[in-house]
Amino acid sequence: xxxxxxxxxxEQFSPALRNHLWQSTAFGAAVALINIxxxxxEARIRYWLWLTASLKFFVPFSFLMALGDSLLARRVxxxxxxxxxxxxxxxxxxxxxxxxxxxxxxxxxxxxxxxxAWSHIIPALLIVWLAGFLVxxxxxxxSWVQAxxxxxxxxxxxxxxxxxxxxxxxxRKWPQLRISSSKTLQQPGVxxxxxxxLIWPQAVSERIDDAQMRAIFxxxxxxxxxxxxxxxxxxxFVEAVFWFHPMVxxxxxxxxxxxxxxxxxEVLALKHAPKVYAESILKVCELCVTPETALxxxxxxxxxxxxxxxxxxxxxxxxxxxxxxLLLSTFTIASVATPLMLGQAEATEPALVAARVQSLSxxxxxxxxxxxxxxxxxxxxPNNSGSTDIHINVDGAVFEMGxxxxxxxxxxxxxxxxxxxxxxxPWAESxxxxxxAKVLDADPETLKSLxxxxxxxxxxxxxxDRFHLETHTDxxxxxxxxxxxxxxxxxxxxxxxxxxxxxxxxHGMQVTASNLxxxxxxxxxxxxTDRVVVDKTGLPAKYDLTLKWxxxxxxxxxxxxxxxxxTALQDQLxxxxxPSRGPVPTLVIDHIDxxxxx
Numbered sequence: 001x002x003x004x005x006x007x008x009x010x011e012q013f014s015p016a017l018r019n020h021l022w023q024s025t026a027f028g029a030a031v032a033l034i035n036i037x038x039x040x041x042e043a044r045i046r047y048w049l050w051l052t053a054s055l056k057f058f059v060p061f062s063f064l065m066a067l068g069d070s071l072l073a074r075r076v077x078x079x080x081x082x083x084x085x086x087x088x089x090x091x092x093x094x095x096x097x098x099x100x101x102x103x104x105x106x107x108x109x110x111x112x113x114x115x116x117a118w119s120h121i122i123p124a125l126l127i128v129w130l131a132g133f134l135v136x137x138x139x140x141x142x143s144w145v146q147a148x149x150x151x152x153x154x155x156x157x158x159x160x161x162x163x164x165x166x167x168x169x170x171x172r173k174w175p176q177l178r179i180s181s182s183k184t185l186q187q188p189g190v191x192x193x194x195x196x197x198l199i200w201p202q203a204v205s206e207r208i209d210d211a212q213m214r215a216i217f218x219x220x221x222x223x224x225x226x227x228x229x230x231x232x233x234x235x236x237f238v239e240a241v242f243w244f245h246p247m248v249x250x251x252x253x254x255x256x257x258x259x260x261x262x263x264x265x266e267v268l269a270l271k272h273a274p275k276v277y278a279e280s281i282l283k284v285c286e287l288c289v290t291p292e293t294a295l296x297x298x299x300x301x302x303x304x305x306x307x308x309x310x311x312x313x314x315x316x317x318x319x320x321x322x323x324x325x326l327l328l329s330t331f332t333i334a335s336v337a338t339p340l341m342l343g344q345a346e347a348t349e350p351a352l353v354a355a356r357v358q359s360l361s362x363x364x365x366x367x368x369x370x371x372x373x374x375x376x377x378x379x380x381x382p383n384n385s386g387s388t389d390i391h392i393n394v395d396g397a398v399f400e401m402g403x404x405x406x407x408x409x410x411x412x413x414x415x416x417x418x419x420x421x422x423x424x425x426p427w428a429e430s431x432x433x434x435x436x437a438k439v440l441d442a443d444p445e446t447l448k449s450l451x452x453x454x455x456x457x458x459x460x461x462x463x464x465d466r467f468h469l470e471t472h473t474d475x476x477x478x479x480x481x482x483x484x485x486x487x488x489x490x491x492x493x494x495x496x497x498x499x500x501x502x503x504x505x506x507h508g509m510q511v512t513a514s515n516l517x518x519x520x521x522x523x524x525x526x527x528x529t530d531r532v533v534v535d536k537t538g539l540p541a542k543y544d545l546t547l548k549w550x551x552x553x554x555x556x557x558x559x560x561x562x563x564x565x566x567t568a569l570q571d572q573l574x575x576x577x578x579p580s581r582g583p584v585p586t587l588v589i590d591h592i593d594x595x596x597x598x
Contacts, residue, residue, distance in 0.1 A: 024057045035254075046258045054251045057241070063339075165214055178196075219266075274314040376439060378465075390404050394455060420584065473585055483576075486576045490575070519535045525565075537575065
């Protein structure tokens with residue numbers, strides 16, 4: 001039961017998580033490119049950009065997309081969206097819920113097997129993530145406790161050379177800072193985020209003169225003024241949660257590098273001699289034989305060789321000019337406006353949504369008024385065979401599904417993808433049943449003339465009677481495919497049998513259809529792809545067509561007459577599937593009872 005729940009959670013959360021990681025990675029790469037362009041400017045600017053890239057891992061773009069949806073939905077027209085919006089959506093959200101698709105009996109076994117494999121992998125993945133999270137957090141807590149213990153064991157200085165030097169510097173309106181004299185710590189550093197304490201090794205005072213001490217104090221006070229320890233703690237939490245992502249560790253190194261360079265530039269900007277400052281850092285480094293403590297901003301961090309070279313040049317980073325300001329402004333506006341625009345685009349086509357939600361309702365007005373036959377005799381029994389094979393035999397006279405789950409049963413009755421069904425209890429996901437029903441007294445001609453939609457209505461009635469099913473429909477925005485006419489135009493003709501029912505014959509991956517509406521073709525394609533397919537062809541008639549395709553690209557390369565589905569659609573029918581995003585109707589289960597065996 002637990003593994004089933006975890007599998008359902010993954011179906012809902014995994015695509016969103018992967019999209020978020022992709023977006024955060026792309027955002028970090030964009031920040032890296034901008035920082036390359038700003039490499040001659042002030043290090044503090046690059047530092048704040050790196051920090052923004054780090055914190056982006058905690059801010060999904062989906063929040064801004066939802067904001068754009070809620071604020072701008074009323075202003076959206078029913079007109080189609082531009083190609084550029086579709087391309088941006090495809091790039092921004094490349095991962096979608098794979099689900100099992102609206103598969104037929106022959107496709108279902110691999111999908112179920114994949115689901116069972118996931119059910120065993122998910123707990124292991126969660127355990128591995130939790131173990132990594134705890135290891136990272138415990139390592140940082142140990143460093144934090146060690147620094148706190150050093151502060152507790154030492155005394156705060158109230159007088160002496162260090163205090164006199166610091167008081168003179170406070171006249172420049174530096175933040176207030178207490179000094180804790182340490183005999184054990186071998187390098188100076190600032191401890192604490194809101195009430196900072198400078199841990200000062202006694203041995204350092206013996207090796208440096210007053211000018212060098214002022215330079216080091218200036219460096220540490222710069223850390224305090226910019227809340228570098230607080231920023232480091234925020235990034236450490238990012239590392240703990242996303243420890244599996246290499247970029248967060250790379251961002252940590254960049255943050256430390258630019259943080260130290262920014263403080264170095266501040267020291268030089270206050271007219272401290274470059275040589276004196278460089279010598280003070282080297283003298284402190286001579287005492288360092290222990291690693292730097294986490295969450296303690298010191299003077300010896302980052303790439304020391306690079307820092308010393310930069311200091312001796314004596315040239316702080318250039319201030320930001322108007323091209324740099326324009327670059328940052330454009331990047332900021334694009335980062336905010338793009339998800340808002342995508343959120344606005346998701347609010348389009350309200351009329352389409354209403355029509356598709358209506359198609360999921362239990363029965364249309366026409367179906368309700370029709371006197372459909374009813375399955376008179378039905379049996380529902382648990383199936384404990386352990387097999388994943390499902391037997392299906394459904395028509396107007398007989399309804400048989402062997403070894404089926406409730407999700408698969410609802411998928412058939414409502415003609416909906418299984419990943420668009422929510423609210424099922426755990427038993428309905430894991431337990432399997434043999435369901436048999438038949439019509440006793442009915443006109444054979446009436447049974448023979450029933451359409452697929454009418455048979456589904458009969459199946460829904462059966463489920464409502466035996467499982468006490470109660471449902472409602474909802475919509476959610478997700479990636480879809482728009483079925484549109486290609487530039488070459490359609491390559492099939494209207495049907496000559498206008499009064500006949502639609503017929504679709506499937507033999508392997510070859511489909512021969514007569515009197516077929518484009519909506520029915522879109523429903524078929526939804527069962528063969530990883531997304532819902534929406535009819536956007538604008539073709540109102542019914543058509544005769546043939547489509548032959550291969551489900552595997554490698555197989556298609558060795559077959560002259562069976563190309564992949566996307567290619568076959570365009571070459572054989574003059575249609576194409578265009579990635580898009582839009583509202584999709586979903587089936588929500590309000591109530592369902594476990595059936596009693598009979």
